Amino acid sequence: MNDEERALRAKVRAFVEGFSLADLEAIEQEIAELESDRQAPTTFNPRLAGLGVVGMGWPGSLVPPATQGERFVAHEELDSAGLPTYGLEQSEAVGWMLATFGPEELAAEHLPRILDQSWSYAGGYSEPEAGSDLLALTSRATRTDAGWRVRGQKLWTSGAHVADWIFTLVRTDPESTRHHGLSILMIDAHAPGVTVQPVRVMGGWRVNACFFDDVEVPASHLIGEEGKAWMMMSAALDIERSMSFGGREARLLLARYLDRLGRTGATLPEASWTELGEQVAELEVERLLGLSTVARGEANEPASGEASMNKIVGPAVAQRVAQLLVDRLGADALLAPGVTADRLAADAEHFLRAATVLSIIGGTSEVQRSIIAQRALGLPRG
Ligand SMILES: Cc1cc2nc3c(=O)[nH]c(=O)nc-3n(C[C@H](O)[C@H](O)[C@H](O)COP(=O)(O)OP(=O)(O)OC[C@H]3O[C@@H](n4cnc5c(N)ncnc54)[C@H](O)[C@@H]3O)c2cc1C
Structure with a gap:
């Protein structure tokens, strides 16, 4: 990590720490009311706009120049705190297309509204x-x-x-x-x-x-x-597949579980610690794959293969972490939030179902394997 990335990480972390419990509950309530999963247009987006991390890496003079590594750091901090970044990802995807391919007039209309997060996109x-x-x-x-x-x-x-x-x-x-x-x-x-x-x-x-x-x-x-949209689409899909697909949420849940173990002074059999250690190692692999995709992009090397690996590994690790936590947290993990007072257990169970779907969004794992075979290994089409 270089000095710019370190400074950015500190800035985004300070932003994240500015959210009180009440703020987080308001975000959660808006998401539930809108059924929007990870979009909170009034409780989160305006605050995000003020942070200055929207549109990082777009060409042109509308945003200060930023590397893909810096964008990775900013998104990692937001996701790792459990803040809703899906709307940001969607609007940045179309913003990148407009900033790169135009037309100028349409870009001039939309980019400012993306930067201030006042319009949302699907x-x-x-x-x-x-x-x-x-x-x-x-x-x-x-x-x-x-x-x-x-x-x-x-x-x-x-x-x-x-x-x-x-x-x-x-x-x-x-x-x-x-x-x-x-x-x-x-x-x-x-x-x-x-x-x-x-x-x-x-x-x-x-x-x-x-x-x-x-x-x-x-x-x-x-x-x-x-x-000529296909060239744009292929690039946009590579960017989408290099996002974190569940790894950061899984890390947050695992951290909450480890924190609980620490606070309660619970003892675990050695095999359980081994299992936890394996998941921590797998999450680190997921993170490094994300960084490797970024590094290839920055070196102007084809990154489709890495992006597809990232797309497979994120949901797979997330599902394993969620299953492990559901197994550990017992009967409470079978109950809905509100029915059980154990919020961590309810969140782990919900995440187990959500992480299963992550294997499909943005292209299924089967299809990603074909892309890796062709674009990373150079194998002929089947
Ligand atoms: C929650 C969610 C959110 C989504 N959000 C969006 C969105 O915002 N915008 C959008 O445009 N799309 C979105 N999608 C769609 C997503 O990209 C597709 O569901 C995905 O690409 C799979 O396509 P399909 O559902 O038509 O399945 P199919 O293509 O019909 O695949 C069915 C099964 O066959 C397998 N299969 C298909 N072809 C092959 C092959 N060549 N080799 C091996 N196996 C194969 C697949 O892996 C899968 O198991 C979303 C999907 C979900 C579940």
């Missing part, structure tokens, strides 16, 4: 018949005098019900197939013809089905170049 890629094989998507946009008319359906769209905008992958060239002829449109989540319906999945997560029935989208809302 990423509409997957469809009922196009998840792992995203290129099979059938949502399409046809040209009109004023721009585009969009018809189609997206599925699993996280946060669409609290989003102001859905950045949506569509086919703009009807003659095209696979990688060609795809574009990303910035669609107003409240425009006529947009319907957002809830889909609830394991772990209490609400995602959405989004229907686009002849939605009119201005020509100026095309992100990047028409028909």
Whole structure:
């Protein structure tokens, strides 16, 4: 860690320590009321905006230059404190696209609202018949005098019900197939013809089905170049897969458990300490994989293989830690918060279900293994 990263870590840690128990409860309540899982637009986002860590690493002069290592440090501190960063990740993803690929006018409209976290975003890629094989998507946009008319359906769209905008992958060239002829449109989540319906999945997560029935989208809302979205998408997916997928939440839960052991002076058989030690070591591997992805990115080396390894390892370690804690915490871990007074046990059980879903979000572990085979090992496509 260099001096800049050390200073940034101290700054973000001081920010995190500024949250009182009451603040954290207010955040939790907003998330529960909105069913937004990890988005808290009024209780958290405005405070985050003031910290100056949004948009780290974007090109251009709107934000001070920052390395990927610095971005890693800032996100690590926020996640490790259990603060809700999903909205930040989503808005930074589209912010990075706009800052990198334009157009200027759309970027000028959105980037300030991303930096102050006053608008929120959902990423509409997957469809009922196009998840792992995203290129099979059938949502399409046809040209009109004023721009585009969009018809189609997206599925699993996280946060669409609290989003102001859905950045949506569509086919703009009807003659095209696979990688060609795809574009990303910035669609107003409240425009006529947009319907957002809830889909609830394991772990209490609400995602959405989004229907686009002849939605009119201005020509100026095309992100990047028409028909060339795949290159942007691949880069955005690599960035998404290099995020922490459960490792930091697992570390926080494990720390709470170890703290409890310390406070109660509980003794454990040696085999139990060995098991705990193994999980601590696995969490460190998960962290180092995240850093290795960052290092490759900073060296301008292809990072898809590492990002996919990170995407597999995070949920797997998180699931093992959660299972271990549920086993240790006994019957209370089978009860909902409120029913049991043991909050740690209830949180561990909830996290066990949530971490299971993390193996699917952002691309399943099976698909990541194929990417590693091809892009990290150079093996031929099966
Ligand atoms: C909670 C949650 C949040 C999500 N949020 C978003 C979001 O915000 N935006 C968005 O666009 N998408 C989102 N997704 C969608 C997610 O990216 C897809 O669910 C994922 O890519 C898998 O696609 P699928 O569900 O269509 O499964 P399928 O592609 O139908 O896969 C079914 C099974 O077949 C396996 N499989 C498929 N193809 C292969 C292959 N080639 N080799 C080996 N095995 C294979 C898969 O591993 C899986 O086990 C979210 C999903 C979840 C669960």
